[in-house]
Amino acid sequence: MLKAKFLTAAASIACAGLMATTANAAAPNCSTAQLVVPWPAGGDTDIVFRLYVDTINKSGLKPQLQVVNVGGQGGIKGTTQVKDSKPDGCSLIALHESVITSFLTGRAKFTYDQFEPVAVVSFTPSIVGASTKAPFKSLGEMLAMSKKDPESVTVGVTLGSTSHFIFLLIEDAADVKFRYVSYDGTRERNTALLAGNFMMGETNVLSAKQYIEEGSLLALGIATEERDPVIPIVQTLKEQGVNVLYGLTRGVALPKGTPADIVKFWENAFVTASKDPALVKSIEEKGSVVLSKGSKGYADFLRTSYAEHERLAIKIGMFKK
Numbered sequence: 001m002l003k004a005k006f007l008t009a010a011a012s013i014a015c016a017g018l019m020a021t022t023a024n025a026a027a028p029n030c031s032t033a034q035l036v037v038p039w040p041a042g043g044d045t046d047i048v049f050r051l052y053v054d055t056i057n058k059s060g061l062k063p064q065l066q067v068v069n070v071g072g073q074g075g076i077k078g079t080t081q082v083k084d085s086k087p088d089g090c091s092l093i094a095l096h097e098s099v100i101t102s103f104l105t106g107r108a109k110f111t112y113d114q115f116e117p118v119a120v121v122s123f124t125p126s127i128v129g130a131s132t133k134a135p136f137k138s139l140g141e142m143l144a145m146s147k148k149d150p151e152s153v154t155v156g157v158t159l160g161s162t163s164h165f166i167f168l169l170i171e172d173a174a175d176v177k178f179r180y181v182s183y184d185g186t187r188e189r190n191t192a193l194l195a196g197n198f199m200m201g202e203t204n205v206l207s208a209k210q211y212i213e214e215g216s217l218l219a220l221g222i223a224t225e226e227r228d229p230v231i232p233i234v235q236t237l238k239e240q241g242v243n244v245l246y247g248l249t250r251g252v253a254l255p256k257g258t259p260a261d262i263v264k265f266w267e268n269a270f271v272t273a274s275k276d277p278a279l280v281k282s283i284e285e286k287g288s289v290v291l292s293k294g295s296k297g298y299a300d301f302l303r304t305s306y307a308e309h310e311r312l313a314i315k316i317g318m319f320k321k
Contacts, residue, residue, distance in 0.1 A: 205287020
């Protein structure tokens with residue numbers, strides 16, 4: 001009971017802070033603003049941003065936010081829609097590293113610099129998942145099969161996105177070659193993986209914890225330095241001899257040219273929401289970590305992430321700029 005009272009009080013303070021900080025920035029001139037998630041509903045990115053939108057809307061902030069899913073082209077369709085929209089603060093975009101990888105691998109004609117960074121909201125480490133129907137039950141068995149018969153292991157990915165990039169890194173680190181099958185988003189890939197339509201795919205704790213624990217999905221390894229405390233049974237890739245660290249850093253952005261005071265309005269909204277104890281608890285229980293970086297911090301992250309992904313894309317022969 002005491003914990004519940006503390007969370008309620010802390011949430012009230014966070015909401016009050018949100019109202020106060022955004023009062024010093026220019027509110028967009030629309031009754032409802034759209035946050036476009038450029039993948040179908042139900043995926044991990046969709047889940048994280050809906051939690052944020054619910055928290056922001058409960059604060060009474062005006063305009064209210066509405067999540068709009070615009071799937072297609074591995075995230076490029078929805079991202080293009082916001083890039084080309086009016087820079088008035090009424091259209092925001094949910095981003096992660098796919099805005100970089102899709103450009104570097106030649107799938108998209110633009111990258112992060114066509115947006116105004118607003119805030120970083122979360123990080124989720126990647127897990128290499130496998131179908132229970134796959135002819136291997138461990139990372140070692142999978143690598144042995146791939147070495148013996150290149151391209152015999154089928155991998156479901158969103159081509160050009162992060163779900164594709166992590167396996168390109170594994171190919172490079174382990175000197176193997178996979179055969180790729182294209183899907184539009186996380187939810188579609190996970191559904192197909194559970195059905196055994198391909199052998200292996202990228203997932204994460206947020207999307208797959210339930211399936212891993214019940215045994216309907218195999219977790220071959222997690223791409224972190226140390227095991228995740230939310231699901232410690234899953235070995236890291238690194239401890240199994242594959243030195244790959246990877247995951248999704250999610251953020252929100254606005255079209256290029258959005259006025260600085262409107263950027264500040266949404267920055268205040270998301271950074272303040274990230275301090276809400278109920279939001280933090282919900283996201284951590286799902287296997288993600290809340291990150292709180294404002295516009296400058298996100299801009300710095302994107303520049304650094306682009307440089308690192310470009311270096312890796314060149315190294316593994318996938319640079320098609």
